[in-house]
Amino acid sequence: MKKPVVLVIVLLAVALIAAATVMLLNESEEESAVEETAATETVQQTETAETTAFTAAEVAERSSADDCWTIIDGNVYDLTTYIDRHPGGAEILEACGVDGSRLFNNRETDDGEVIGSGRPHSNRALSALAELQIGTLE
Ligand code: HEM
Structure with missing residues (x-):
């Protein structure tokens, strides 16, 4: 295979890996945001029940x-x-x-x-x- 073709393939592979990593990171951030919201709601519910x-x-x-x-x-x-x-x-x-x-x-x-x-x-x-x-x- 010619060198430029190999270079393009390597570059494409690197770009793919980078995109997949960014997607995975975003997903886990969203998940922890959802978990945080649920935890905050539970705390608020408990606080309301204790103070009302x-x-x-x-x-x-x-x-x-x-x-x-x-x-x-x-x-x-x-x-x-x-x-x-x-x-x-x-x-x-x-x-x-x-x-x-x-x-x-x-x-x-x-x-x-x-x-x-x-x-x-x-x-x-x-x-x-x-x-x-x-x-x-x-
Ligand atoms: C305050 C009035 C209540 C009365 C008179 C009452 C009565 C009973 C009776 C007669 C049983 C059948 C089992 C047995 O005879 O030992 C039972 C089971 C049960 N009750 Fe109640 N109950 C009351 C409130 C509640 C509340 C507020 C909860 C939960 C939110 C609850 C949860 C359960 C559960 C989970 C069972 C299955 C057996 C156990 O895990 O103890 N009950 N109840």
Whole structure:
């Protein structure tokens, strides 16, 4: 092969490698930007939930299956979107609009009536609950 042809091939190969490297770098920058945005949103959500205070009266207004808030251990949770996913079925509705601490922690009513197994909810339930926090009790 003639020297100029080899030179052109080498130059083309170098240009291709450079273009591929630039594309890869751009992609990973975009990915980390997306990750950063998601992390910021989670932090903001947590901060809002920790700093927004609601009164018991405001919670009491949300006592239906279509709009269900509850108080558990001094925090306020919006259970509405979780009701249909609750593995324990409609029992969760007992907590709408009221302090559901005893219901959630002990699976029993304030009168001591046992609901289901009467055992505390699992860690899986605790982390599902944490996702639903919207504030604290004033
Ligand atoms: C506050 C009122 C609630 C009541 C009365 C209630 C009751 C129950 C009952 C009876 C069961 C069936 C298992 C058993 O009997 O041991 C159950 C399971 C479960 N509940 Fe609830 N629940 C309530 C709220 C919640 C909330 C707010 C969450 C999470 C956001 C949750 C998550 C779960 C999960 C994940 C299970 C499957 C078993 C476990 O992991 O503990 N529940 N619940």
